[in-house]
Amino acid sequence: MRRPDARPLYVQVEAILNDRIVSGSWKSGQAIPAEPELAAELGVSAGTLRRALAGLERRHLIERRQGRGTYVAQQTSQQALGQFFRVRNLAGRPVEPETLITGITTGPASEEEARRLRLAPGEAVHRIDRSRVFEGEPRIAERISLPAAFFPNLLLPLAPKQLGTEIYVHYRNAHGIIVVQAEENLSATAATEADSAVLGCPVGTPLLLIERVTFDAAGRPVELRVSRLDTRAHRYAVEIA
Amino acid sequence: MRRPDARPLYVQVEAILNDRIVSGSWKSGQAIPAEPELAAELGVSAGTLRRALAGLERRHLIERRQGRGTYVAQQTSQQALGQFFRVRNLAGRPVEPETLITGITTGPASEEEARRLRLAPGEAVHRIDRSRVFEGEPRIAERISLPAAFFPNLLLPLAPKQLGTEIYVHYRNAHGIIVVQAEENLSATAATEADSAVLGCPVGTPLLLIERVTFDAAGRPVELRVSRLDTRAHRYAVEIA
DNA sequence: CGTCTTGTGTCTTATACAAGACTGTGCGAC
DNA sequence: GTCGCACAGTCTTGTATAAGACACAAGACG
Structure with missing residues (x-):
């Protein structure tokens, strides 16, 4: 045997x-x-x-x-940033983002959210809309979708304070969810009016569209994040080994 | 001691x-x-x-x-593709690119080429312009710049035949240069008239701009590659671990 | 303030056995 | 006689064990 x-x-x-x-x-x-x-x-x-x-x-x-x-490992803001945040300035140096929360809602998952997060159709998700500011200029407009089942009502009360910094630290400390891996799909898109309002760029400006699904240490998808990056002064850096 | x-x-x-x-x-x-x-x-x-x-x-x-x-390791086309080629179709599956060489020239390095390839200003570089075709449609327009010192006159005679397939295999077999690592900077840009002609997309279409510097096993930069990807039907996939 | 001791992870060696891959032998069928 | 197949032998990398020397950190002690 x-x-x-x-x-x-x-x-x-x-x-x-x-x-x-x-x-x-x-x-x-x-x-x-x-x-x-x-x-x-x-x-x-x-x-x-x-x-x-x-x-x-x-x-x-x-x-x-x-x-x-x-x-x-204690997920510090610094680490989470170094590990998952790939935006650099034109000199190739990492940037220190600030964050502006613009809205938090909860609702049934869209078709895409359900598919990417492996949820049943219509299951509840929290959505956080925020913009990220580099050196005084807003450069990223993003929406973060979280399965409500993983992040029970805790989420809403805390609001901007905790969610301003790197959100993964908050996931870990408040929900015991340890983020270890992410898959990103990148494409190019034109700035909509909404993007224009947030980012201060003309409508139609080419933006880098980043669709990220993040997984925890148990292999479950725990976050869908769609970011729209204004690449006039920044780049998304990848190392291939 | x-x-x-x-x-x-x-x-x-x-x-x-x-x-x-x-x-x-x-x-x-x-x-x-x-x-x-x-x-x-x-x-x-x-x-x-x-x-x-x-x-x-x-x-x-x-x-x-x-x-x-x-x-x-024998660098096969398959391997080089899996290792360095990150383009996927909308279903997330790798695509098999074909290649169309549109021009090969040699000349003094531009400021950017010299900086990225760590060359003295004006040193000679070979340039290969080509387009990559997925499922019958041209989706990438790219220019590859190579330090002429690493790729002595061998290069030109061979022309399209060898350069059509994954070029890294050719590097290795013909020049003994073993490619092991790459750094890429991604941004979004609008299609120029030249892009439009190659890719068949309207001028102004947002394209994913990929600037790659490739390094050999000795750590020397051996290639600068600037690719412009039409993301209407494809994505650039990144895994973060 | 320096030195010693203790506890920790890191490096190196050595040995044994498990598992995959190839080779050749030998037996049996035809 | 020759073909085909099973199987043992042997070479390879992979896994697991044990033991000791070493390097680093922190606290105790003089």
């Missing part, structure tokens, strides 16, 4: 540890047990455990510091 | 093996010595060697096949 679980041991261990983080039994920022101790608890060798930890580190779920210990 | 080379041993080994591939002493597609043999030759343990090999595999410089051996 074969092993009950054919996956390599280090993969299984990684899944176990991933679960501990996702389920919240290891909390954000907390130190996890030392390697020898953890290896003993799980009944695997130190090497196997280290291989599993390397996987978690690659996905930014933990941070390892030689001499100090290993910690469940 | 410290170690002469403070980098970890596995990093040093990876650099050595990287050099063997870049310098051509291990040729594309060739099998490299078996792990125990190579480890002995380099005077390191099997574990250390394996860690170095893992790094090379991650950068697609080698391919390892259990039971068969480890081979210097």
Whole structure:
């Protein structure tokens, strides 16, 4: 007979540890047990455990510091920005966005929202409309759609204050949702009147349209974000390795 | 006194093996010595060697096949496409582009070409103008600029035949240049008359402008490519992990 | 304020076995 | 005799274990 679980041991261990983080039994920022101790608890060798930890580190779920210990990653605004925010100025430097919330609503999912977020048609979603301001100029108009089931009524009361900064930090701290991956589809589109009003560009200006679906550590889609970027003074940077 | 080379041993080994591939002493597609043999030759343990090999595999410089051996990666058209070509149709599926060469010239580098390719002002570059055709429709107009120093007069005689397919394969086979990394800057722009003629879209149609600089395994910029993508039926897909 | 000790992650080595891939042998069918 | 197939042997990479030296961080101690 074969092993009950054919996956390599280090993969299984990684899944176990991933679960501990996702389920919240290891909390954000907390130190996890030392390697020898953890290896003993799980009944695997130190090497196997280290291989599993390397996987978690690659996905930014933990941070390892030689001499100090290993910690469940604390999603800071800085990190979330570096990890997910790809807008640069013309000199190639990252920009520090400010945020202006322009509206928050809740309603049934549109066809596209349901499809991208894998929801049943008509399921409730929260929508946040906001603009992002770089160096004093509004450059992005975006709408964020969230499955209401994942973000129960908590959302609305907080409003602009928490949602102004990088929103993923808020997801994590308030809802225990750990964002680890995103898929984006880019295209070009012409500025509508609404875009023009928000971004201060002429109607018809070519904009970079970014459609992002974000996934949590359990692989569930947790956010649909449609951004319209005015590229007259900024670029979207991609590294291909 | 410290170690002469403070980098970890596995990093040093990876650099050595990287050099063997870049310098051509291990040729594309060739099998490299078996792990125990190579480890002995380099005077390191099997574990250390394996860690170095893992790094090379991650950068697609080698391919390892259990039971068969480890081979210097052969850049096939398929691979190059999967690795560097991010255009998808509206269903999210990769497209198979055909290519139409519209012009090949050589001349002194423009200011931008010199800056992006790290050339002295006025150094010679080859330029290839071509369009890429998806499902019968031309969707990309692009210009590829290559430092003439890296691609000596070989280039012109070959012309459309070899340059039609994925060009990176040609780089590798004919010039020994191994492409491993690229940086892209994306923005939106309006179709010019020239774009309109090539792509068959109205002047002013928003296009996705892709400015790519490609680097070889030694870290040198070897290509500047400016592509203009008609996004009416296609998207540029990015995965963020 | 420097030094020591302790606890942590990092690197390197060594060994064993598992699993995939190829080769050749030998047996049986025809 | 020759073809075809099963199977053992052997070479390869992949997985897992164990042990020790090392480097870094923090706190205790003098």
